[in-house]
Amino acid sequence: MVSKTKHFFMVFAIAMASCSSPQTHSNDQGGSTAGTAPKTNFTGAMDEIKLMTLDPGHFHAALVQKFRYAQVDPTVHIFAPGGEDLKQHLNRIEQFNNRQENPTDWESKLYTGPDFLDKMLREKPGNVMVVSGNNAKKTEYIHKAVNAGINVLADKPMIIDPDGFLLLKETYDLAAEKGVLLYDIMTERYEITTMLQKELSRQTGLFGELEKGTPDNPAISKESVHHFFKYVAGQPLIRPAWFFDVTQQGEGIVDVSTHLVDLILWECFPEEGIDYKTEIELISAERWATPLHPAQFQRVTGLSDYPDYLKKDIIRDSVLNVYANGAFVFTTRGVHGKVSVTWNYEAPEDAKDTHFSVMRGTKTNLVIRQDKAQQYQPTLYVEPVKSTGKDHLETALRDAIDRLSGRFPGLSFKASAGGWEIIIPDEYKVGHEAHFAQVTEKYLQYLVDGKLPNWEVQNTLTKYYVTTQAYAMSR
Numbered sequence: 001m002v003s004k005t006k007h008f009f010m011v012f013a014i015a016m017a018s019c020s021s022p023q024t025h026s027n028d029q030g031g032s033t034a035g036t037a038p039k040t041n042f043t044g045a046m047d048e049i050k051l052m053t054l055d056p057g058h059f060h061a062a063l064v065q066k067f068r069y070a071q072v073d074p075t076v077h078i079f080a081p082g083g084e085d086l087k088q089h090l091n092r093i094e095q096f097n098n099r100q101e102n103p104t105d106w107e108s109k110l111y112t113g114p115d116f117l118d119k120m121l122r123e124k125p126g127n128v129m130v131v132s133g134n135n136a137k138k139t140e141y142i143h144k145a146v147n148a149g150i151n152v153l154a155d156k157p158m159i160i161d162p163d164g165f166l167l168l169k170e171t172y173d174l175a176a177e178k179g180v181l182l183y184d185i186m187t188e189r190y191e192i193t194t195m196l197q198k199e200l201s202r203q204t205g206l207f208g209e210l211e212k213g214t215p216d217n218p219a220i221s222k223e224s225v226h227h228f229f230k231y232v233a234g235q236p237l238i239r240p241a242w243f244f245d246v247t248q249q250g251e252g253i254v255d256v257s258t259h260l261v262d263l264i265l266w267e268c269f270p271e272e273g274i275d276y277k278t279e280i281e282l283i284s285a286e287r288w289a290t291p292l293h294p295a296q297f298q299r300v301t302g303l304s305d306y307p308d309y310l311k312k313d314i315i316r317d318s319v320l321n322v323y324a325n326g327a328f329v330f331t332t333r334g335v336h337g338k339v340s341v342t343w344n345y346e347a348p349e350d351a352k353d354t355h356f357s358v359m360r361g362t363k364t365n366l367v368i369r370q371d372k373a374q375q376y377q378p379t380l381y382v383e384p385v386k387s388t389g390k391d392h393l394e395t396a397l398r399d400a401i402d403r404l405s406g407r408f409p410g411l412s413f414k415a416s417a418g419g420w421e422i423i424i425p426d427e428y429k430v431g432h433e434a435h436f437a438q439v440t441e442k443y444l445q446y447l448v449d450g451k452l453p454n455w456e457v458q459n460t461l462t463k464y465y466v467t468t469q470a471y472a473m474s475r
Helices: 004-012 084-098 116-123 135-147 162-178 192-201 257-268 294-301 308-313 390-404 432-449 454-474
Strands: 051-054 075-080 107-112 128-131 151-154 182-184 220-229 280-292 320-332 335-346 354-360 364-369 379-384 412-415 420-423
Touching: 051 116, 075 084, 075 116, 084 107, 107 116, 116 135, 128 135, 135 151, 135 162, 151 432, 162 182, 162 454, 192 257, 192 354, 192 364, 192 379, 192 390, 192 420, 220 257, 220 294, 257 320, 257 335, 257 354, 257 454, 280 335, 280 454, 294 335, 308 320, 320 454, 379 390, 390 412, 390 420
Parallel strands: 051 075, 051 128, 075 107, 128 151, 151 182, 220 335
Antiparallel strands: 220 354, 280 320, 320 335, 354 364, 364 379, 379 420, 412 420
């Protein structure tokens, strides 16, 4: 039987040997934002999706194109101001085109100029805009694209402060009026241990009921550790200097935490809309800085000097203080959840970004660990709450694995110090970069459906309400 993961790569990682170089168009000046475009009725036909990439300042924009999709035209129109961010984006696309295994055949049609946004809105050579970059500008980009009748696939976070939340709410109302779909890229829903943590929490014979928790001992916790210097697609990641300016990138409490809040809502209340006005309460929030020394800044950006906009964050000995870290506790329908995000400069040798998560049930806890003991690979454990009744719970775990075998063939488990470790076949461990294609696949299906589920829209607003309220509380 072909697994879902293998099937995904068979369909979307189409092996094509040809490649093409970006083409540069002349810079036309002027132009104002265009009016509403008629709603496009998508059918899933080949090449009917025409992508436009706007101001790609973050490597996630390129990862949407790591694989090809039959529904997406290989010609992608890029509108950008020019500069190093754009150069890095084009280099990544070319790497995908030129790799030996599953090469892509993207053709980049490039426009650069100060009026790049107006140019895209006026001419609209595509019907879906992909945006990933400077988060201070992103909300405006999204709002104007939606107003012009363009579907939007946006990298997180779509907003970074409470003022942005008001505009985002207006933008979703506008998207409904214009008949277009606005969707953010929640890749962590496709990480296999998280998927299984969610599924096993539905097995009441094994998990019991989700605890309510307390501020000091939440029912569900998500902790994420990231690193400024890392490798992406086998190459050292060069980050733009603005990434270290929290007024442009956003503080950690509104950036990576977007994923973690999304997962809490998605796992605890699957496909249920949460009303941020009546069902959410912020309990506590804090923020703290990561110091970055000049040599570290140069290694990760390639720049020998700090730009002027970063000098406000420089402390003694030319050390840059980056407020990339944050933690907060909130409740949803009385269930306590905790989110924590930490950014270090560089991971230990052979380590990667890490994730820790626990869901506390009345019978067992479902725990994801990704530390040295797990060889820095996310690993899911099932751990009894009480020492008694372990034999009964092992039977319940076996039954739960059997019930999941239709969706996830090959799952098994073995004893561990605290209970049991879930053994997951390697074919499901596709990695963070491949998750972007899986999100895109889901979005393409929503375009064919002609709508997003109501809970997706409602919980997107709730998610950003939580992060921006935590931002305000932490200050």
